[in-house]
Structures are given as structure tokens and as C-alpha cells.
Amino acid sequence: MMDNWNLRHLRAVAAIVRLGSICSAAEAVSISQPAITQGLFKLEAQLGVALFSRLPEGMQPTEAAMLLAPRIERALHHIGSPRVTMAQVRALLALAEGGSYARASALTGLSQPTLHRALADLAVALCHTLVERRGKGIGFTAYGWRMIRAFRLARAELLSGLAEIETLKGREVGKITIGAMPLSRARVLPMAVAAFHALYPGVRIVITEGAFLELIEPLRDGDLDLIVGALRDPPPGNDVEQEPLFFDRPAIIGRRGHPLADCDPTMADLASFPWIVSPQGTPLYGQWRAMFEQAGLALPTVPIECGSVVAIRQLLITSDFLTVLSPDQVAIELSTQWLHRIANAPAGLTRTIGMMTRSGWQPTLVQAAFVEQLRLASRQGVLPGRDGAPAAADVLQMAEAP
Template sequence: MNIDTRIKFRHLVCFLEVARQGSLARAADKLAVSQPAISKTLKELEQLLAASLFERSKSGVSLTEAGMAFLRYAGPCVQALRDGVNSLRAGEYESGVVRLGVLSTVESLLVPEVVRRLHERHPALVVSVVTGPSAYLLSQLRVGDLDLVAGRMTDSPLIQGLTFEHLYSESMTLVVRAGHPLLAGPLDRSSLEDFPLVLPLAGTTIRKFADSLIVQCGISQPRQRLETLSVALSRRYVLCSDAIWIAPFDAVRLDLRRGELAEIELGIQEPGGSVGICSNSTLPLSLAAHWCLEVLREVGQDYREGVYP
């Protein structure tokens, strides 16, 4: 069957934006058109496809099964066309842009080294880094707004249908500032509950590993908690308070070497989670994304072999 030539680029862009926003109003704002225009374009597309693509409700819209099936192909189609247009714009093509989603587990050491090596080899390359929880980054990867996502994400249900490549394993650890009262003498685990606790956000992949470590330690979570994915905020708060940080080891590795932070020895080691790269095999990778993928693999190998950091 031939493709209906009445299906236009605007139909696909409208469909993808509504799927991304989950709301006709927000999609209209993003595309700078009226909500009736969005509704009309969607109705045209559904009529051309002879299928209902969205379920409407008071809270917004959600994809039907037909919509999910169409999303799998519409996203790559639009992205491929955008890549083709960009390839004809000499300035953009020569410099190249890679859009990398970064989870908090890798933003302290892995990603800075990856960017350093990329810029050393490709001086005009633009590396656009987006941070956030795995659910958000994987959703952006699925619709083509990101090229790659790096970090711990294997426990996220949104990874289904995407491709994950393991780089190395990383454990969680409990750290405090130098001179913390818990470092003064033999550790009583029950005393851990007397201090504020810094944890990843609830519902994130890394939080599951942190909660697992808490259970293994046999302690209860204190009422005073800071829940965040910001490594910078966590570090600063711990350095200026008596808080305990359940941190990914890479986030505190250099602080431990400098003696600014110290590990709390519990006699238990969290087994570690898989840090890796997620990609969308339904979307073609740009040349810049291939460069980034190669360097991520290279730095990951250096991690496994103890060459870096």
C-alpha cells in the first residue's frame, strides 16, 4: 500500500508534540499555534490513518495502542528528515551537535572526561547535556529529542524497547564531612538515625539502590531528609552540616581522595548497579552521536581497567 500523500510533515510534528506533552494546550504553546488548530490537525491525521491515536480525558491525552504503534515510526521519520536538512547546512554539519542525557551517577567524573576527549578530537563539536531523572531522559530519547542517555537506568520500566549497553558497575556508599561526630569512635549503627540523610529522589533508579543499602544496614530513615538528584547540592550540604550522604561512589571519589569527605565503614558493601549507555535503535545516530558513543565506550573501558580516574 502506498503512503497517503495527504499526510504532511505538520501532521507528524503535531502528533509527536502532543504525545510528548500529553496535553493539547501545552503542545499548542510549544508549536506556537492555537489549540483548535492542534485539534484540527490531529483529527485530519486520524482520519487519514483511519485510527484513533489519543484517548482524551480531563487531565489531558494519552496514546492509544494505535498511537503507540505509530509513534514508533513517526519519531524516526521526523528525526531522519531533520538530520537530512541539517546535513545540508554546512556550518551545523561541520561542527556537529550531540544531545546527551546524563543521570546524576555519571555527571561528576565520567561525563566531564568524555566531553574533554570529544573536544580534544573534534574542536567544533557542540555537546548538549540534559540532566534529570531516568524516566524523563528515557522519554526524551524515545521521541528523538536526545541521541544517547548515560547512567544507571536498567531498573526503569521505560527502558523497554530501547537498547542498553553496559559500561561498568558502581556501588553506593555512605559519606560524611571530615571531622563528623560519627568518625570519632566505634560506630553504633543506630546512631545513624540521629543525623539528616541525603538521598536520591524517590521513584528513581538510583533511589532503589540507596533504599536497598539502608535495609541491609538495618537502620530506619530519619525524619530529616534531603532528597535530590543534584550532586552539587548534595556535596555542599554535606560539607556544611552533619548530614549523611548515600552517594554513588563516582560522585564522591575525588572528595574522598582529598580528605574532604570520609566513608562510614559499615562492614557491608552495596553490590553496585550497571552504569551504561541507552540508545534508540529505531532512530539513526548522527556522526556526532557516533563520536560520543565511541568515547563513552572508551572511558567506560578505562573505568573497568582502573586507568581512569
């Protein structure tokens, strides 16, 4: 549906809400009153709701218009130029997602000449080159990539507005896209998803697994609504907000029957064995390194760097390697005694697990409901004082403290 929307008509809707009449809106957006009226009727038919009550004193926005107008304003802010059309937005995003004109044509059903023309017109409207030939293929200029991100964020806002209107109509539809870093998948995220689905069975939930570097750009592009996992210190930038949910204290894990099992090992004992650790630059690697540096010991041998819990588990079971993980990540393996908790990490070595969102992100009603379930799961799913770590509720109180 959104592909058939007219950006000029959307701009007029926002102007009517802001100014109170079609006459004032027509002057503000440089469209004739008949064109606005016709476009408004078409948009209302597409949405299946009235956006305005036509009164003698002017146009009274309905609840649907009050939900949609802020989304339109935010989308238009991302797009920037009033000369840009929805067809041009669609063409640029299709080319970015397809990687070639042939693939973009297959994705959209539009002919390649039509796509070429739309992108050429867009470059003229923006007064910048967006696409350039590179050998036998194409590439995007720096400005082109900047506009791709802007258009993706605009699309996300309009889709959120559409979802809010469907919710207003009594239909629990929409989609929540979540980036899941390793620890979040162990307990808290599944608890939140299960509780949310029971309340909103009609809402689609899409979970993308990955490391921080694989997820942060999709979040910035608007392809992900939020990321759940270990927070970054320092934060990843002023365009991303972090909310702590709970503290996690990792443990040293080895196989059942490991030489250090059940013997209260010293840090020197731990340093004498080879390790599997997460890649450098991750919070868990930094904790592992600090664990030995604070003890005044040289770092142990690390033949394998790995961020996959599944792979680490299999490697541990068949060797004398050690690793540092949250017990939640290998809870089943510990309960079945495939793996053994060799020791707790030293006191103070904790990770802050939380949620990352784009700065200024305005969740829809169902997205806000999911975030609330995530907060509840964090409070319920982490035992107070487990292994000496503060409870999730304590973390939230710390986060709210001045």
C-alpha cells in the same frame, strides 16, 4: 529545510533505491514519473547533493542516497499511513510542543485555521480522533499521543539522515542530545564530551540533566539520543537497550568532624544517625536499604529524601546527617575536606553505570563516534579495582560474556 520536504517524494527516493528505476518507483508509490523527476530535482537542490546517477540501465544511487534511504524507510515506518503529509506531521508536533493552537501558530508561523485544517485532515487520513476539547483547552487522545511519539521518531530519523549527508559533504554538523543522570555528570560524561569536542568541534552537544523518570520518555520520543547513568534492574522495557560501562561502589559520606569520622564505625553505629537518601525507587535507594537489611538492622531515620548532590552537600556540611554517594560525585568536597568519607559501602553493593538507547537505534557517524568516546572514557576514567569494585574494562568483558 526538513519542513519543506514532501513525504511522497521521500517515499519515491526510497523506492528508486530499492527498485532501481523511476518507472518501477512510480508504480510502487502511485506517483507519475514526471512528478517523481521534478520532486527528485527539488530534493537534490535542497540537499546540495546528487542522489542518483542517471545511467542507461537505470538509476544508480549515490552514497548520499544510500545513507538517506534507510532513514526514509524508518521514518515512513513510524508514520505508517502513506496518506500523511509533512505539513500534517509538522502541525501535530507543533500542537504537542506548544500545548495550544495559539502557541503552535507562534512556533510555526502558520495561521490557526491552517493548523486546524491540517489536523482535521490528519485525523481523516488516520481514521482516528487525535485532539479533543477539554474545557477551554485541548487534549490529546491516547491514539493522538501514540502518533505524536511516532512522528517525533520519524523526525529524528530524517534529521539523522540530513546530518549524515552534511557529514558526507565534509561538514561536521549535527547535534547529539544526552540525558545525564547524577553519577554520569561526575567524571565519565565530561571526559567523553571533552574528547569528542576536540575531534568534532562543529557538532553541537546538548546535555539534559535529570532523574531517570524525567529522561526516559524523551528518550523514547527521540528527543534524546542516549541516557548515561545507573542502569535499571529489571530493564525499563523492550523498547530500551542498556549497555554497561563500569561498576560504581558508593561510600558513606558525612561532614568533616562527624562523630563517626576516623573510627571504623559498625553498621549499628551508622544506623544510629539520620540519613539523607535518594528517592525510593532509585537504584541508590535500593542499595542503601539492602545495606541495613543485610546487616539485620532496622532502617535508620530518613528525614530528607533528595536526589540533588548540590543540596545534599550543603545539608551534610552543616549537620550530622549521613548519605551514600559515589566518591566521584563529591570528589572536590572530599579533597578540600568539606566532607569526609566515613566508610565504604559493604562489598557487593555496587551500581552498574551505563548507557541507555532506544531499541534499534541507528546512530549517525558522529553519534557513533561519541558513543565510542564514552566507552573509552569509561575504561580510562575508572581506576581498576577502586574500593574493591571491578574496573570498567572488567565490566565490558562481563557484558560480552555469554
